Amino acid sequence: MFKIADIIIRRLGLGLVTLFFVSVLIFISVNSLPGDFAQEILGQGATPEAVAAIRAEIGLDRPIYERYFDWLFGAVQGNFGTSYARSMFAEAWGSTATANFNTVAQQLEPRFFNTLFLAGLTAVIAIPISLIFGIMAALYRSSFFDRVVNVSSLTSISSPEFFVAYTLILIFAVLNPLLPSLSNIHDDMGFGERFERTLLPALTLTLVVTAHMMRMTRAAIINLLASEYIEMARLKGLSAFRIIVVHALPNALAPIINVIALNLAYLITGVVVVEVVFVYPGIGQLFVDSVKIRDIPVVQACCLVFAAAYILLNLLADVMAILSNPRLRIPK
Amino acid sequence: MNLTFSFAIFLVTLFVLLIMRRFAGLAAHNLTLLQHFSKTSLINLIVYAGVFIALVYYLVFLFIGGATFYKWAVQGIIGLGLCGFLFRLLGKNIGTKKTKQAFAKMPVTAALGILLIFLYATVAIFADFLAPYGQAEIFPKANLIPGGNPDFGGDPAHILGTDQIGRDLLSRLIYGAQNTVGIAFITTCLAFLIGIFFGFLSASLGGWFDQIISRIVDIIMSIPQLIFALLLMTLVTAWVGSERWLITMYMILIIAFLDSTRVFRLSRAVGMNIVVMDFFEAAKLRGENLSYLVFHEIMPNAVAPLLAEFGLRFCFVFLTISSLSFLGIGIQPPLADWGTMVRDLSQFINFAAFSPLTASLPLMAAGAIALLTVAVNFVVDWVLQMTSGLKD
Numbered sequence: 245m246f247k248i249a250d251i252i253i254r255r256l257g258l259g260l261v262t263l264f265f266v267s268v269l270i271f272i273s274v275n276s277l278p279g280d281f282a283q284e285i286l287g288q289g290a291t292p293e294a295v296a297a298i299r300a301e302i303g304l305d306r307p308i309y310e311r312y313f314d315w316l317f318g319a320v321q322g323n324f325g326t327s328y329a330r331s332m333f334a335e336a337w338g339s340t341a342t343a344n345f346n347t348v349a350q351q352l353e354p355r356f357f358n359t360l361f362l363a364g365l366t367a368v369i370a371i372p373i374s375l376i377f378g379i380m381a382a383l384y385r386s387s388f389f390d391r392v393v394n395v396s397s398l399t400s401i402s403s404p405e406f407f408v409a410y411t412l413i414l415i416f417a418v419l420n421p422l423l424p425s426l427s428n429i430h431d432d433m434g435f436g437e438r439f440e441r442t443l444l445p446a447l448t449l450t451l452v453v454t455a456h457m458m459r460m461t462r463a464a465i466i467n468l469l470a471s472e473y474i475e476m477a478r479l480k481g482l483s484a485f486r487i488i489v490v491h492a493l494p495n496a497l498a499p500i501i502n503v504i505a506l507n508l509a510y511l512i513t514g515v516v517v518v519e520v521v522f523v524y525p526g527i528g529q530l531f532v533d534s535v536k537i538r539d540i541p542v543v544q545a546c547c548l549v550f551a552a553a554y555i556l557l558n559l560l561a562d563v564m565a566i567l568s569n570p571r572l573r574i575p576k
Numbered sequence: 577m578n579l580t581f582s583f584a585i586f587l588v589t590l591f592v593l594l595i596m597r598r599f600a601g602l603a604a605h606n607l608t609l610l611q612h613f614s615k616t617s618l619i620n621l622i623v624y625a626g627v628f629i630a631l632v633y634y635l636v637f638l639f640i641g642g643a644t645f646y647k648w649a650v651q652g653i654i655g656l657g658l659c660g661f662l663f664r665l666l667g668k669n670i671g672t673k674k675t676k677q678a679f680a681k682m683p684v685t686a687a688l689g690i691l692l693i694f695l696y697a698t699v700a701i702f703a704d705f706l707a708p709y710g711q712a713e714i715f716p717k718a719n720l721i722p723g724g725n726p727d728f729g730g731d732p733a734h735i736l737g738t739d740q741i742g743r744d745l746l747s748r749l750i751y752g753a754q755n756t757v758g759i760a761f762i763t764t765c766l767a768f769l770i771g772i773f774f775g776f777l778s779a780s781l782g783g784w785f786d787q788i789i790s791r792i793v794d795i796i797m798s799i800p801q802l803i804f805a806l807l808l809m810t811l812v813t814a815w816v817g818s819e820r821w822l823i824t825m826y827m828i829l830i831i832a833f834l835d836s837t838r839v840f841r842l843s844r845a846v847g848m849n850i851v852v853m854d855f856f857e858a859a860k861l862r863g864e865n866l867s868y869l870v871f872h873e874i875m876p877n878a879v880a881p882l883l884a885e886f887g888l889r890f891c892f893v894f895l896t897i898s899s900l901s902f903l904g905i906g907i908q909p910p911l912a913d914w915g916t917m918v919r920d921l922s923q924f925i926n927f928a929a930f931s932p933l934t935a936s937l938p939l940m941a942a943g944a945i946a947l948l949t950v951a952v953n954f955v956v957d958w959v960l961q962m963t964s965g966l967k968d
Contacts, residue, residue, distance in 0.1 A: 246811060270807070273807065321856070355681050382620055385619070387619070388624070389619045398954065402950040403946035404899060404915075405899070406915075406942055410918070410939060414935065433667075513803065517899050517902065517903065536904075547803060551803070554799070558798070
């Protein structure tokens with residue numbers, strides 16, 4: 245048992261190191277820009293004094309490594325700095341009121357919760373459906389049912405997210421007005437209303453993710469059903485149900501958990517486009533918006549959050565695979 | 577047609593099918609089709625019942641009118657299936673012995689995929705001759721309704737209408753094939769060149785070179801691809817300003833760079849397997865130089881897995897570029913492009929009740945993207961199924 249903890253800690257450490265390098269990469273690429281935010285916001289006719297004043301205020305005049313470590317230590321404590329676009333540049337305008345800065349964390353927090361809600365809802369719908377269909381497709385493989393599932397899942401994987409999204413809007417919002425096509429979400433909203441407005445984006449993501457998960461589950465189970473001990477169980481005359489539940493499922497758990505974690509990681513990318521289509525107030529939207537106005541602290545923070553979630557989920561998949569498959573515990 | 581009613585019909589159909597299955601087993605001993613039917617599982621019957629009901633509804637709507645989009649969807653699916661079937665029939669009877677054999681064992685979906693890829697390639701190459709107008713040509717009449725009927729605000733000269741500033745949509749849709757598919761193809765080729773070069777190099781060199789490149793790739797791959805692409809695209813837009821063709825060029829480079837990491841992983845893994853073979857060892861001991869090792873020893877043995885990967889990579893690149901364009905930071909305006917078209921036309925979807933053709937304009941552009949990736953995936957799926965052991 246000691247050894248497992250050892251491996252997990254090592255993996256966690258590796259994940260942290262990766263995250264550190266990712267943060268360096270993000271910071272350097274963002275800060276290598278010619279011209280900075282101070283020049284950008286003041287425009288062509290800015291006096292050098294005004295530019296210098298804004299630079300000093302948001303700390304752009306300090307060397308890059310100093311700014312990086314400042315940012316990193318802040319980020320670890322949940323303080324991502326001040327959003328350029330939202331700050332008031334009080335000193336540059338000659339005012340002394342500096343109290344009302346809107347920090348990145350303040351912008352990020354409600355949106356982070358919204359995105360988690362969307363991803364969570366998607367996972368709750370998608371995981372049971374894809375597992376059931378994946379296992380059934382594996383059991384009845386090369387039947388008509390399997391072919392229909394195969395073709396439709398391949399189609400939904402191949403479609404871009406916005407195609408699925410607009411098709412769903414057409415069916416469920418325009419032709420049959422059942423659900424709102426825009427996800428207008430406030431903080432003081434009840435669960436029911438929030439659920440209703442999140443359902444359409446969640447369904448879009450479900451369609452894309454389910455197809456992936458289903459195909460991977462199917463492949464994992466088919467691989468397993470081809471192994472000798474399953475053949476043995478079948479030859480013993482056990483029922484199909486017993487073979488699946490008692491013999492196959494415990495061994496299939498590892499690949500299936502892996503599949504789920506990997507697809508939740510995939511959700512992170514899908515969320516950006518879907519949030520833009522539905523104007524869903526999540527991190528993806530914030531990211532695209534800040535990218536357009538070059539609000540660097542927000543872009544950095546969003547990138548870091550996405551990367552951290554991605555690394556964490558991949559790590560989870562790794563650890564789960566090791567936990568459920570003793571053969572992986574001994575490094576070769 | 578409400579849901580309860582549909583469900584009732586569904587149950588009745590299922591019941592009838594169950595009885596039919598029972599009698600099929602009893603009645604026919606020498607008809608293989610009936611015997612086969614008598615052994616189908618319940619889940620198949622459920623699917624059959626669903627398909628049957630969908631067709632019944634289609635016929636009903638055909639008579640009483642209404643449900644335009646449903647009818648189009650059914651017609652589209654049946655039409656595509658028929659095309660695939662006919663193309664396979666054609667391939668079985670025409671061509672050399674080898675292609676005939678290949679077509680005989682091919683599923684309908686793969687045949688359809690090959691046909692569609694051919695069609696897209698043709699449209700992309702001959703877009704200049706096929707499109708009625710130029711892609712950036714602006715006409716005085718903007719916002720023409722598709723359909724070409726002057727009574728409803730259309731114009732027979734513009735079958736699919738014109739957009740907000742008066743460009744012919746049919747022409748833009750056709751040129752979209754050239755731009756979107758062409759750019760995605762170039763990007764994929766570039767990604768493969770970079771990825772394979774470094775992959776084989778690290779496989780054959782090994783040591784610290786391999787370590788450094790692999791760790792860099794690990795770090796790049798631990799940022800979600802679309803996010804990283806968006807970040808880099810912002811930086812580039814800030815860098816080169818509003819030079820539009822430059823932005824498109826940089827997008828090609830960025831996506832190629834990000835995708836080459838995936839190609840690197842695969843080609844390195846494939847290369848590693850070849851490097852440990854005896855014939856490679858022998859060549860090394862003969863004192864062959866590096867380029868000989870890579871091009872004459874590794875390359876010929878790695879073509880098959882890399883080719884299948886090329887199809888999949890193309891799909892990913894194509895979808896990423898479309899997503900970027902959809903978000904407004906991909907292929908830039910004077911060039912017609914499907915992702916941008918979807919975004920520009922997306923508001924038309926609200927007119928579905930009044931003018932189905934207008935509402936389907938954004939879906940046409942998005943569907944054009946989807947159909948090509950589906951086609952490539954169908955073919956890749958078939959190739960993988962043939963080459964791998966997953967035949968059961």
